[in-house]
Amino acid sequence: xxxxxxxxxxxxxxxxxxxxxxxxxxxxxxxxxxxxxxxxxxxxxxxxxxxxxxxxxxxxxxxxxxxxxxxxxxxxxxxxxxxxxxxxxxxxxxxxxxxxxxxxxxxxxxxxxxxxxxxxxxxxxxxxxxxxxxxxxxxxxxxxxxxxxxxxxxxxxxxxxxxxxxxxxxxxxxxxxxxxxxxxxxxxxxxxxxxxxxxxxxxxxxxxxxxxxxxxxxxxxxxxxxxxxxxxxxxxxxxxxxxxxxxxxxxxxxxxxxxxxxxxxxxxxxxxxxxxxxxxxxxxxxxxxxxxxxxxxxxxxxxxxxxxxxxxxxxxxxxxxxxxxxxxxxxxxxxx
Numbered sequence: 001x002x003x004x005x006x007x008x009x010x011x012x013x014x015x016x017x018x019x020x021x022x023x024x025x026x027x028x029x030x031x032x033x034x035x036x037x038x039x040x041x042x043x044x045x046x047x048x049x050x051x052x053x054x055x056x057x058x059x060x061x062x063x064x065x066x067x068x069x070x071x072x073x074x075x076x077x078x079x080x081x082x083x084x085x086x087x088x089x090x091x092x093x094x095x096x097x098x099x100x101x102x103x104x105x106x107x108x109x110x111x112x113x114x115x116x117x118x119x120x121x122x123x124x125x126x127x128x129x130x131x132x133x134x135x136x137x138x139x140x141x142x143x144x145x146x147x148x149x150x151x152x153x154x155x156x157x158x159x160x161x162x163x164x165x166x167x168x169x170x171x172x173x174x175x176x177x178x179x180x181x182x183x184x185x186x187x188x189x190x191x192x193x194x195x196x197x198x199x200x201x202x203x204x205x206x207x208x209x210x211x212x213x214x215x216x217x218x219x220x221x222x223x224x225x226x227x228x229x230x231x232x233x234x235x236x237x238x239x240x241x242x243x244x245x246x247x248x249x250x251x252x253x254x255x256x257x258x259x260x261x262x263x264x265x266x267x268x269x270x271x272x273x274x275x276x277x278x279x280x281x282x283x284x285x286x287x288x289x290x291x292x293x294x295x296x297x298x299x300x301x302x303x304x305x306x307x308x309x310x311x312x313x314x315x316x317x318x319x320x321x322x323x324x325x326x327x328x329x330x331x332x333x334x335x336x
Contacts, residue, residue, distance in 0.1 A: 012221060014288045020062055020220055021283060022297055024054040024276050027078040029305045030087055031251075034077070034094055034108075037309070038255045043094050046123075047108045050078035052250035055275035056181050057082040059223030060149060060243075063231065067144075069117040071132040072151040074109035075181075075249075076121040079151060083118045085111065087308040097315035103326070104318040126152065126159030129178070133165040136174035136240075147175045147234040149227075155186025157203055158194060166208040166240070173239035177230045180204065180242075181217065183249045188261040204242040217247030218275040248273070 031049040038047050050057070053075075061070060061082040072079045080090055085101060093100025094108055102112050102121075111121040119135065122128035132150035139146050156162055157180060169176050180200055184191050191198050205212015211233070215226045223245060230241035248270040252259045259267070283289040 012224070014286075016062070017221075017279075017283055017288055020058050021276070021279055021289070022301070023058045023062070023082055024220070024279065025297065025301050026087065026304065027054045027058070027081050028276060029301050030077060030081060030090065030308075033305050033309060034091075035251070035255065037094065042313070043108065044096065045107050045109075046074070047094075047255040048075040048253065049251045049255070050075055050249070052270070052274070053181055053183060053217065053247045054078055054082075055220035055223055055279070056179070056217045056245045056247055057151070059220040060177075060179060060227040060245075062220075063224050063228050064149065065146070067117065068146050068231075069119055069132075069135050069148040070151075071119050071128045071135070071148065072121065073125070073128065073153060073156065074121065074123045075153070076109065076111045080111040080113060080118055080121070083113065083116050085113050085116065085118065087305060088311040089113070091305075091308040091312040092315045095312045095315070096317070097312055098318045098322070099311070099315040103322065105322070105326070126156040126161045128152070129156065129159070129162045130165040132176050132178075133169045133174055136169065136176035137172065139175055140172070140237075145175075145235045147177060147231050149177050149179060151179045151181055153186060154180055154182045154184070154191050154200060155189070155194065156180070157200055158186075162204075163208075166204060166210070166242075169240040170209045173237060175234035175237075176240045177227065177234060178204065178240060178242045179227075180244050181247050182244055183247050185249070185253070185261070187253045188257065188259075190261070200244045201242065204244070208240075208242075210240045210242050213241065213243045215243060215245050217245035218273045218278060220275060220279055250274075 028051055031051045037043045057079045070079060070083055077090060089101040093102050093106060093111060096104045098104045102110050109121060109123045129150055129152060132148050136148045182200055186194050201212030201214050213226050215222055226243055233241055
């Protein structure tokens with residue numbers, strides 16, 4: 001059975017909480033402006049927005065160390081910003097500019113920042129899940145105590161690569177934490193139509209000898225707590241954990257999605273659980289933030305994202321010769 005999350009939440013500081021709120025607001029603003037740029041045809045290709053799911057990334061990445069690693073799927077802007085990526089580098093990548101985090105050649109689905117341990121941004125469903133196991137194996141092989149977070153959607157639960165990775169991660173007790181962001185829809189297919197059970201912890205946790213933990217993905221502090229517990233297990237050599245974060249995306253699967261598979265009433269009802277609104281209210285109740293401070297934060301974030309857009313629009317295009325660069329790894333030449 002899935003483990004419940006009824007233990008007392010660990011204390012969080014005011015500065016930490018306000019920082020988390022700011023990150024969520026920054027992600028939301030980045031995504032809202034990205035949608036506008038896409039509609040203006042300044043962003044091309046696929047574009048998958050993270051609005052509504054911010055508490056999952058910010059709450060879990062917010063308790064990592066600088067030397068830990070993060071993998072995610074193609075809905076990756078929020079995770080990248082939560083890991084500390086400069087919005088300028090992210091927006092430049094969205095516009096295909098050479099100043100982007102992937103030199104303008106990855107686009108929306110392929111954000112990378114290796115210096116921060118952010119290992120992408122992967123477009124093929126489930127393809128990055130074995131990669132996260134590989135990084136976790138490298139950590140264990142080298143005797144380190146880092147950990148690796150790996151995010152994916154509920155649709156990836158049906159991929160064979162996921163089950164192979166889960167099996168080997170448990171067999172070898174690898175320090176990897178798998179987080180399924182269950183937004184209840186695999187593209188346009190509701191969870192109950194593609195999964196034999198809507199409790200994904202049964203499929204990804206006990207089935208592979210790892211804890212299966214169900215958490216409200218709109219509760220950022222609870223998200224942080226269960227991730228801390230999983231990190232403790234990973235660093236102690238106790239193996240992987242599986243977290244199912246119940247969440248909801250406010251927009252379609254991608255910008256080209258008309259969302260005919262869900263009603264407007266359903267979408268509006270989901271917004272009552274907006275993680276940003278909930279956390280703002282909680283911090284006000286605690287006396288950790290007031291309305292003037294919140295308004296000032298909103299204005300500064302608007303200015304920061306606008307600055308990122310201006311930077312991206314004026315950044316140069318990748319040079320033609322870069323088309324053949326970074327395709328393969330440079331050959332290793334041993335020193336004599």
